[in-house]
Amino acid sequence: MLLDKAPSEWDGYHEPFIGGGALFFALASRNCLRGRTVLSDMNSRLIRSYLMVRDQVEPLIGRLKEHEALHSKDHYYATRARDIDSDNDIEVAAWMIYLNKTGFNGLYRVNKKGGFNVPMGRYKNPNICDEKNLRACNSILQGVEIYHQGFDGVLERAGKGDFVYFDPPYVPVSATASFTAYTSDGFTLADQERLRDTASALKERGVSVMLSNADHPRVRKLYTPGFRKHTIQVGRAINSAASRRGSVAELIIR
Numbered sequence: 338m339l340l341d342k343a344p345s346e347w348d349g350y351h352e353p354f355i356g357g358g359a360l361f362f363a364l365a366s367r368n369c370l371r372g373r374t375v376l377s378d379m380n381s382r383l384i385r386s387y388l389m390v391r392d393q394v395e396p397l398i399g400r401l402k403e404h405e406a407l408h409s410k411d412h413y414y415a416t417r418a419r420d421i422d423s424d425n426d427i428e429v430a431a432w433m434i435y436l437n438k439t440g441f442n443g444l445y446r447v448n449k450k451g452g453f454n455v456p457m458g459r460y461k462n463p464n465i466c467d468e469k470n471l472r473a474c475n476s477i478l479q480g481v482e483i484y485h486q487g488f489d490g491v492l493e494r495a496g497k498g499d500f501v502y503f504d505p506p507y508v509p510v511s512a513t514a515s516f517t518a519y520t521s522d523g524f525t526l527a528d529q530e531r532l533r534d535t536a537s538a539l540k541e542r543g544v545s546v547m548l549s550n551a552d553h554p555r556v557r558k559l560y561t562p563g564f565r566k567h568t569i570q571v572g573r574a575i576n577s578a579a580s581r582r583g584s585v586a587e588l589i590i591r
């Protein structure tokens with residue numbers, strides 16, 4: 338659905354809230370990427386992991402196999418409690434992937450001090466070291482630029498003819514859905530306004546911009562006038578309340 342709304346061609350591709358990179362990997366596997374491709378995110382553990390998948394995939398696979406052999410409840414909680422940021426990039430990447438594959442619903446959530454606090458998931462046989470997929474991602478990431486940077490860093494490099502896709506933490510649709518703490522900083526309404534201004538500045542330069550956000554009156558108001566809005570229904574597996582998983586309305590803004 339997102340793919341249908343993307344422009345038919347562009348020079349460079351930029352994704353400044355890369356997260357799990359769903360659109361980037363979808364575009365790459367369809368051979369849609371040409372020219373310069375730049376991925377960035379504020380989460381330094383995530384960016385260090387992307388860099389290791391791109392540059393050191395074999396040592397990373399080796400380290401993940403060790404986690405796989407040790408996997409247990411005790412190993413999960415001992416790994417989760419590690420002071421990971423001071424460790425080397427391979428350790429950080431293996432830590433991220435191990436916790437992502439074994440934690441509840443593949444969720445990434447941290448407390449104010451940056452401590453990862455997701456409980457262990459209930460998987461019979463988690464695929465902790467998916468070698469085939471890691472090597473495929475390694476191949477896709479060759480030549481891709483990857484930066485630890487806030488979203489407005491895109492203003493330094495995107496130019497006329499480029500395509501920028503923004504998938505920010507969403508405006509919460511209700512008080513209980515205030516689930517936007519992807520980094521320990523959170524993403525405020527002021528950040529949402531700064532994002533809208535960044536998108537406007539890019540459009541004025543002749544950049545094709547596409548954004549995702551919740552279909553919320555606040556978001557509709559933020560992107561008026563000057564933007565086109567399309568509503569889509571999306572399946573969402575990640576929500577703390579099972580009753581709120583399922584189909585939700587999202588906006589695609591261009």
Ligand SMILES: C[S@@+](CC[C@H](N)C(=O)[O-])C[C@H]1O[C@@H](n2cnc3c(N)ncnc32)[C@H](O)[C@@H]1O
Binds near residue numbers: 354489
């Ligand atoms: C909704 S997720 C992106 C999901 C992604 N499109 C995917 O397919 O998984 C939002 C991402 O924004 C990042 N983020 C939060 N605040 C940011 C900021 N100010 N600048 C850049 N990235 C930020 C988070 O670390 C997180 O990875």
